[in-house]
Amino acid sequence: MTTNQLRYPDEELRHSPFHERMVALSARDSWSAWNGYKLANNFYDGEYEYFCIRNMCGTYDVSPMQKYEITGSDAERMLDRLVTRDITKLREDRVTYVVWCTDDGRVIDDGTIFKTGPQKYMLTCGSPCIAWFRKACFGYKDVDVKDVSDTIAGLAFQGPTSYSVLKAMGLDGVETLKPFGIMNFPFKETELMVSRTGFTGDLGYELWIDAEHALDLWDALYAAGEDYGIQPFGEEALNMARMEAGFIMPYMEFAEALKTVHFEHDQTPAELGLDWLVDFKKPRFNGRAALLKEKETGPKYTLCKLDIEGNKPAEGAEIYSDKDCANQIGYVTSAMWSPVVKASIALAMIETKHKDGDLWAEVYYYKELRPYKKVAKCTLQNKPFYAPPHAKKTPPDPF
Amino acid sequence: MQHFDTIIIGAGHNGLICASYLAKSGQKVLVLEASDRVGGLAASHEFHPGFKASIAQSINQFSSKIASDLNLASHGYTPGEAMATIGLSADGNNVSINGDTVTGVSDKDAASYKKYRKMMLKYSGVLKPFSLKTIPRIGNNSLAEMMLFGKMGLGLRMMGKEDMQEFMRMVTLPTRDLMDENFDSEVLKAALCWDGVAGSTNAPRSPNHSVLMMLYRMTGDHGGDHSLPSGGIESLVTALETAAESAGAEIRTSAAVKQITIDGDENGLKASGIELASGETFTADRVVSTADPKTTFFDLAGVDNLEIGFTNRVNRLNTNGYVAKLHLALSGLPEFNGLDQPDGRMIIAPEQDTIEFAWDDAKYGDAPENPVIEMVIPSLSDSSMAPDGQHVLSANVMYVPGNLNGGWTDEARQKLLDRVIDEIAKYAPSIRGQIVGSELLTPADIESNYGVTGGHWHHVEFSLHTMMMMRPTYEAAQYKTPISGLYLAGAGSHPGGGLMGGPGHNAAHEILK
Numbered sequence A: 001m002t003t004n005q006l007r008y009p010d011e012e013l014r015h016s017p018f019h020e021r022m023v024a025l026s027a028r029d030s031w032s033a034w035n036g037y038k039l040a041n042n043f044y045d046g047e048y049e050y051f052c053i054r055n056m057c058g059t060y061d062v063s064p065m066q067k068y069e070i071t072g073s074d075a076e077r078m079l080d081r082l083v084t085r086d087i088t089k090l091r092e093d094r095v096t097y098v099v100w101c102t103d104d105g106r107v108i109d110d111g112t113i114f115k116t117g118p119q120k121y122m123l124t125c126g127s128p129c130i131a132w133f134r135k136a137c138f139g140y141k142d143v144d145v146k147d148v149s150d151t152i153a154g155l156a157f158q159g160p161t162s163y164s165v166l167k168a169m170g171l172d173g174v175e176t177l178k179p180f181g182i183m184n185f186p187f188k189e190t191e192l193m194v195s196r197t198g199f200t201g202d203l204g205y206e207l208w209i210d211a212e213h214a215l216d217l218w219d220a221l222y223a224a225g226e227d228y229g230i231q232p233f234g235e236e237a238l239n240m241a242r243m244e245a246g247f248i249m250p251y252m253e254f255a256e257a258l259k260t261v262h263f264e265h266d267q268t269p270a271e272l273g274l275d276w277l278v279d280f281k282k283p284r285f286n287g288r289a290a291l292l293k294e295k296e297t298g299p300k301y302t303l304c305k306l307d308i309e310g311n312k313p314a315e316g317a318e319i320y321s322d323k324d325c326a327n328q329i330g331y332v333t334s335a336m337w338s339p340v341v342k343a344s345i346a347l348a349m350i351e352t353k354h355k356d357g358d359l360w361a362e363v364y365y366y367k368e369l370r371p372y373k374k375v376a377k378c379t380l381q382n383k384p385f386y387a388p389p390h391a392k393k394t395p396p397d398p399f
Numbered sequence B: 001m002q003h004f005d006t007i008i009i010g011a012g013h014n015g016l017i018c019a020s021y022l023a024k025s026g027q028k029v030l031v032l033e034a035s036d037r038v039g040g041l042a043a044s045h046e047f048h049p050g051f052k053a054s055i056a057q058s059i060n061q062f063s064s065k066i067a068s069d070l071n072l073a074s075h076g077y078t079p080g081e082a083m084a085t086i087g088l089s090a091d092g093n094n095v096s097i098n099g100d101t102v103t104g105v106s107d108k109d110a111a112s113y114k115k116y117r118k119m120m121l122k123y124s125g126v127l128k129p130f131s132l133k134t135i136p137r138i139g140n141n142s143l144a145e146m147m148l149f150g151k152m153g154l155g156l157r158m159m160g161k162e163d164m165q166e167f168m169r170m171v172t173l174p175t176r177d178l179m180d181e182n183f184d185s186e187v188l189k190a191a192l193c194w195d196g197v198a199g200s201t202n203a204p205r206s207p208n209h210s211v212l213m214m215l216y217r218m219t220g221d222h223g224g225d226h227s228l229p230s231g232g233i234e235s236l237v238t239a240l241e242t243a244a245e246s247a248g249a250e251i252r253t254s255a256a257v258k259q260i261t262i263d264g265d266e267n268g269l270k271a272s273g274i275e276l277a278s279g280e281t282f283t284a285d286r287v288v289s290t291a292d293p294k295t296t297f298f299d300l301a302g303v304d305n306l307e308i309g310f311t312n313r314v315n316r317l318n319t320n321g322y323v324a325k326l327h328l329a330l331s332g333l334p335e336f337n338g339l340d341q342p343d344g345r346m347i348i349a350p351e352q353d354t355i356e357f358a359w360d361d362a363k364y365g366d367a368p369e370n371p372v373i374e375m376v377i378p379s380l381s382d383s384s385m386a387p388d389g390q391h392v393l394s395a396n397v398m399y400v401p402g403n404l405n406g407g408w409t410d411e412a413r414q415k416l417l418d419r420v421i422d423e424i425a426k427y428a429p430s431i432r433g434q435i436v437g438s439e440l441l442t443p444a445d446i447e448s449n450y451g452v453t454g455g456h457w458h459h460v461e462f463s464l465h466t467m468m469m470m471r472p473t474y475e476a477a478q479y480k481t482p483i484s485g486l487y488l489a490g491a492g493s494h495p496g497g498g499l500m501g502g503p504g505h506n507a508a509h510e511i512l513k
């Protein structure tokens, strides 16, 4: 082995279809990994990029996300049993946010289902799930699940000016696209699929195109976005934005049930505050019996939104029912100083029976390498921290 | 549309037994059977003009409690006397095993056998309380359920420390180890092995559960010895049928169930009846299926109505049968070397390794070069099975894959038939001239003729992970299934297959609880 030979060639991170452009815009060259692809932590500074999303617009590469094409006359039935929501109600060119559970009602993953044709769906999710989907197909005669993660490029395009950029790019009719709607536009010799979806809580879209045309799409978008402050953003900015929107993140709020060892180290939808996704009017879906049982007694934990006194982000804090921190009743899963709310906010798993009582966080922080802790009062929030009306408007406000 | 308290799918012995208990308790019961006769794998059919046979050919653990509960004697069933198990030897030096006596072996082996038999009966006694009981789920158990587990513990303790330790050591041994520890005669060893491996994907060297299987089979009335009722297997089936009918159950044959009707609303799913292949429908408070679990869940209930983990667990159940059935129509009573009368259960397996090698062939998809065979002449106890003076030879042939490499072509079938007859002729040289007709049913034929997935003897392989509260798999192991109102009661449920009646009996008790 010569000294400059790769030791683990198969472990080298792969480049997403947008990589070439992202590399050119990366001042920090700061990457982590997502499903074997390089994922930008930031391009320059996470907080700066966060402000771009909140004030202008930005792109986030969702190509490493897992994408599955599900087709066949049994596709609807298979999906309807798989997820807790009623898929029979999903119309063509619409998207829905879903979770799917084990037989025991523990969340395997969350994701979105796009109905792209009469017997055709695209399901996207954070980590590979093909083995479970294959199991879910067993016994149906006509359903096929194909992993299209590598062939479809995805670009989240979020922020208040995003709509104007798409208009400037020439996507006629995009003004009629409603939240969770899908529209297709001819693009070069292919088709561009635009969905009004996203993970930032703001106005935003996700753009889907075959991988070969990814760079063309990037160039067209950045050319149109020049005057609208378009910027790429990375994981750090996304994490801030999604926290304010109250969205959950795998391995922060929940542990995928097929990967946990301890039977209580994963969560049910209700524990994650996703009981609204569970449609008990539906007689069949995976985990139903277990979830119905849980419904009778209520979930053991509930994911709560907290406004925490003071300005220290409460990352890793434990939650108590008393100021003396004698009775621990929960733990923070994600926390930040929120620029829009101007408060220290957190998502926390709290024992349901205690969530409406006194809540105290023991917050740990550092000052010039010295560890400190303080006890801060928490206030339960029932609404997302950030849900601006302009995010849902159709047609959206132009700039 | 007619409504019943319970609809039972399948009129095998378990379906009939379940029907009797339920009807006796006052329920309105309908039994639906796909084929044109009752009995399932125990049903007799004419395989050659004037000659009849059934797939299950002898009885070794039919429950005497069931026989008396259902008063089968009054319906014409008389249990047979224990018959000898005979390990055939081509030179006529056959080994005959009868109760605790064995002949045709050294004095040493004969003495060892007495001790062995005593020990085995003691150990099988530990398993006895379990056959006619629902085995509780693991977790939150009631006192009564805990007592059942306690009984086994107590049974073990009562044997004393030495026996208990020995039981624990022995129960998961390969049969071969147990035989080699106790005996010298290969013919004896191979014959004794048979009940540890019959109907399974085990051979004498297979680890883990073949000794357990032998013990299990020994929990029957004659300590595991086989018998034939005086009216043949058919008399048992007829008795079960008339018992069910006289208790008030309605039995319909040629009535294949196409699907179980499952209603769904916000309360979940509930089995509410069935639809026949003819399109006719019936409603019921509950549906009991004695079809095998794969047929029940995949074909009749549908995966739509079941959860993903559960369906895949059922799919993983081993349902590959490896027993073929040979029926010979004979012009006279065959003569076996060294035997006065072929009135025992005769086993062709000269060595334990003959069984092992036959399995080796089969597990890679080939028919065995040297098949091993268990035979009875049922027409000796039931003269109605063959014309006067003529006879039927019924044989279980192991190990024969249902999914043969190259498929079951006419040629492959003929080849196996020739091989099996050649093998039998080594022990009964004149038999060839007596054959007037024959039928060979591979596991694939048994699957298609009897509606049993894989043609498996026990519907589902009988192994440690599919026993007791794991049979056929958790969440369907207490006769209830994840679908409210749908029950299992066939051989795929505890205590398993063989003409025993345990599943039908236990399911009825679970329903009547």
Ligand SMILES: Cc1cc2nc3c(=O)[nH]c(=O)nc-3n(C[C@H](O)[C@H](O)[C@H](O)COP(=O)(O)OP(=O)(O)OC[C@H]3O[C@@H](n4cnc5c(N)ncnc54)[C@H](O)[C@@H]3O)c2cc1C
Pocket: B009, B010, B011, B012, B013, B014, B015, B032, B033, B034, B035, B038, B039, B040, B041, B042, B055, B056, B057, B058, B059, B060, B061, B199, B255, B256, B257, B258, B290, B291, B292, B295, B300, B321, B323, B324, B325, B396, B446, B450, B451, B452, B455, B456, B457, B458, B459, B489, B490, B491, B492, B496, B497, B498, B499, B500, B503
């Ligand atoms: C080759 C072979 C040899 C055997 N030899 C012996 C032996 O010598 N001694 C012994 O004790 N055991 C023997 N067994 C095992 C024994 O025969 C079975 O375990 C037992 O008969 C199973 O009984 P059951 O009532 O549970 O199921 P079955 O007898 O299989 O009955 C199930 C019934 O359900 C019916 N059915 C299935 N699907 C439908 C539908 N959709 N609609 C309506 N009806 C349906 C079938 O037609 C069948 O009649 C043998 C098995 C095999 C395969």
